[in-house]
Amino acid sequence: MxxxxxxxxxxxxxxxxxxxxxxxxxxxxxxxxxxxxxxxxxxxxxxxxxxxxxxxxxxxxxxxxxxxxxxxxxxxxxxxxxxxxxxxxxxxxxxxxxxxxxxxxxxxxxxxxxxxxxxxxxxxxxxxxxxxxSVDPEVAWVWERVMVSRGRVRVEDLAAEVGWSRKRLWSRFRSQVGLPPKRAAMLVRFDHAAHRLAAGEDAARVAADSGYVDQSHLHRDVLAFTAVTPATVVSQPWLAVDGIAWAGHGAGGTV
Structure with missing residues (x-):
């Protein structure tokens, strides 16, 4: 918080x-x-x-x-x-x-x-x-895997690891988490990339390190989630303030 x-x-x-x-x-x-x-x-x-x-x-x-x-x-x-x-x-x-x-x-x-x-x-x-x-243990485990991998994980692999079919994972995850697994991975990957862009890192390097096919792929995701281009994201206060408010992801930050 x-x-x-x-x-x-x-x-x-x-x-x-x-x-x-x-x-x-x-x-x-x-x-x-x-x-x-x-x-x-x-x-x-x-x-x-x-x-x-x-x-x-x-x-x-x-x-x-x-x-x-x-x-x-x-x-x-x-x-x-x-x-x-x-x-x-x-x-x-x-x-x-x-x-x-x-x-x-x-x-x-x-x-x-x-x-x-x-x-x-x-x-x-x-x-x-x-x-x-709140959720099945398998769903909680998959969410944790998506977060730890920063969205760079295949849904098929996650389903196999918990012993579920892809269809069953999609249904349980969507109903309990609120997003399909693939969309959740996209959101987590975007969040990581957007914060790196806001920190001033090069877009091409961010795209490569974050698992995007190329810089155009990153551009499309940023535009879809923010309605602005990666070049504009770097100056946006909602991302810049995170390093202060959520430093270490612990409780007690103030801005």
Whole structure:
């Protein structure tokens, strides 16, 4: 998780690209935080985003929030809904959590430090995650393999390794994670490549190292996920800030 606030600038207006995680935004500032999807749909306040197909605009004034990147392996237990039911868009967390959403917003607003806020969120997520296993062990294992390989893995090989047919893996993975295995691998590979581009690395080297056929293949994936070219990605704040907010992928980053 990471903490965000716009006290120094007064406002925020950025485009956020798809990421290989279910995203929770727990907003407690004077806000509200507003998300505009490509479909024209708009959401405010506490939010949960499934696996997005395209970038969304995030904006607001005096925004303060805790953002959580949640593995789809535990998402169903935490959210009370499968990632496949989030319909690749942004929905109001209040609709899923009811009073829990209102309660955590109040607690975050009353907290006097970011460390306290992170502790509150962690305790809430841990309590909700205890309810029931979210996915089959085989599905969890395949997700981990996709993440560790940075998307450079064949679905046929994954199915063979868990002893399932390709069709069975596709069906179970899609219904429990929210994406088909091949699409999940594409998203993870893109995420790794996009962050390397944002760090200033050469596009040709990034394409070769990330498992793309060539630089044109990388260009098409970046365009599909972000609606901008690789040359434009390097200047986008939503990727540049990750090295600060999510350094080490631990809890407690603030931006």
């Amino acid at each position: 990471a903490g965000f606030h716009s006290r120094s600038t007064g406002s925020v207006d950025v485009r956020v690209v798809p990421h290989p995680a279910i995203t929770l935004v727990l907003e407690f500032g004077n806000g509200p935080l507003v998300v505009d999807a490509a479909t024209g749909r708009q959401q405010r306040g506490n939010l949960v985003a499934g696996f997005l197909h395209s970038a969304v605009r995030v904006r607001g004034e005096n925004v303060e929030c805790v953002q959580v990147r949640l593995s789809p392996v535990v998402a169903r237990a935490v959210l009370d809904v499968s990632p496949s039911e989030l319909d690749h868009t942004v929905v109001a967390l209040d609709d899923l959590w009811g009073q829990d959403a209102a309660r955590i917003r109040q607690q975050l607003g009353d907290a006097t430090s970011w460390q306290h806020r992170f502790a509150l969120v962690e305790a809430l997520l841990a309590r909700r995650a205890e309810r029931e296993p």
